[in-house]
Amino acid sequence: MDKVQQLADRYVAVWNETDDERRRQAIADLWAPEGEHYVGTQEVRGYAALEKRIVDSHTKWVRNGGYRFRAAKDIRALHDVVTFHWEMVPRNGENIAAIGLEFLVVDKENRILTDYQFPL
Structure with missing residues (x-):
C-alpha cells in the first residue's frame, strides 16, 4: 500500500509544484501520454492539456489563493x-x-490513464 500512497502524494505534489520544468516532468511521470482528466465540465487529454489544467488550478489556488x-x-x-x-x-x-x-484508473506501471476528480 505504500507504493499506492506514494502515487497519491506525488499526484497532489504536482498541483503544488511551482517550477514549470519539474511540474512538466512530474506530469510525464504520473500520467500515460494520452492520460485523461475529468472534473465538472472540463475534459483534458495528453500532457499539454494536463499541464494547462494544472497550471490554471495552481495559479488560482496555490499561487494567488495561498493554499496547498x-x-x-x-x-x-x-x-x-x-x-x-x-x-x-x-x-x-x-x-x-x-x-x-480522486478516482484514478492506472496501467500496470501505475501511470494514470484516466483521472476523475470530484470536488466535494
Whole structure:
C-alpha cells in the first residue's frame, strides 16, 4: 500500500509544484501520454492539456489563493483503480478549506490513464 500512497502524494505534489520544468516532468511521470482528466465540465487529454489544467488550478489556488494540496491517508486500490481524498489547506495552516475525491484508473506501471476528480 505504500507504493499506492506514494502515487497519491506525488499526484497532489504536482498541483503544488511551482517550477514549470519539474511540474512538466512530474506530469510525464504520473500520467500515460494520452492520460485523461475529468472534473465538472472540463475534459483534458495528453500532457499539454494536463499541464494547462494544472497550471490554471495552481495559479488560482496555490499561487494567488495561498493554499496547498495534500493527500488524505485514506487511499484504496483494487486492480487498476485507485481512490483517495485530497484536502486544500492554507499554505501555513491546517484548516481544511476544500476536499475532493480522486478516482484514478492506472496501467500496470501505475501511470494514470484516466483521472476523475470530484470536488466535494
